Amino acid sequence: MDFHTWPPKVLVVDTEGSGASPPDLVELAAVPITAGTVRADAIRQSLVRPPNPVTQRAAALNGLTNQVLASAPTWETIADQVRADLSGAWIVAHNASVDYRLLSRLLPGWEPAGVICTLRLARALRPDLDRHTLDMLLASIAVPLAGVTGLRHRAAYDAHATALLLLALAERLDTWADLTAIAVPPALRPGPVDEQQGLW
Template identity: 85%
Template sequence: MDFRTWPRKLLVVDTEGSGASPPDLVEVAAVPITAGTVRADAIRQTLVRPPHPVTPRAAALNGLTNQVLAHAPVWESIADQVRTDLDGAWIAAHNATVDYRLLARMLPGWEPAGVICTLRLARALHPDLPRHTLDALLTALPVPLTDVAGLRHRAAYDAHATALLLLAIAEPLNTWEDLEALAVPPALRHAPVDEQQGLW
């Protein structure tokens, strides 16, 4: 893989929702990939106090109970900073349409430079695997998780693990354009916007 062809600003993101329909955002994290390196030192994560209670099912999955979130910042206090840092970035996520839709609903008018879905990429390059969930792929593929801090189903852990997964899956491809052809959800294909620097 020629990492010189990758976007200058690529953020692997993960969101955790409240379990409602539609979900409120309760946690968001992003980790940059620069020149083929996951920048674990630059992972950013924040909890978000939702306007409505978290469902028991969601809390059981990620441990983010109403008590845990009681003193987290409300979205309105951090939304501008998150928007600034996401503006101009390509974003990547596992089952990325879910994360994109939640972020787009929380940030009206925001559009990333593009969206990469590691689920689509894994299905294209590893069709022989019986399952393509994040857990299944992290088990089946050589993804080095030793230095991934935190717990599964928390945003920082999942974003970091997905970033490592993206590099592992993309390794046999030649350029970003090859990856893009396989991994951008069809409904999210659009012309890129100017890239900017920054990470909240």
């Protein structure tokens, strides 16, 4: 992969939700990739106190209970900073529709430079695998996780691990154009979109 073909601002993001429908945001993390290197030193992460209680199922998955979130900032206090951080960026996420929809709902008018879905990318490049969950891919591709701190299902860990997965998958391709041809959801490609198709 020629990383000189990549845009200057690529952010791998992960969001954790409250378990409600639609979900409230309870944690957000973003890690930049620069010149083919995951910038772990520049990860931005924040807990968010949701307006409604988190469900027991969500809290059991990520450990973010109502008590843990009680002293976290509200979304309103960090929204402007998040918008500035994401402005002009290509965002990357595993099963990106989940993160994109949540962020779009919370940031009216925000549009990323583009969206890369590592789930789409993995399905295209590793059709031999029965499942393409983040855990399955990290194990199957032997992504080196030694430098990833924190816990699985927490935003900073998942964003960092997804960034490493992206680079591992990108090794099979030559340029950013090759990557986007596979990994950009169809509804976000240039040209007319079938309105019945929905966003994704």
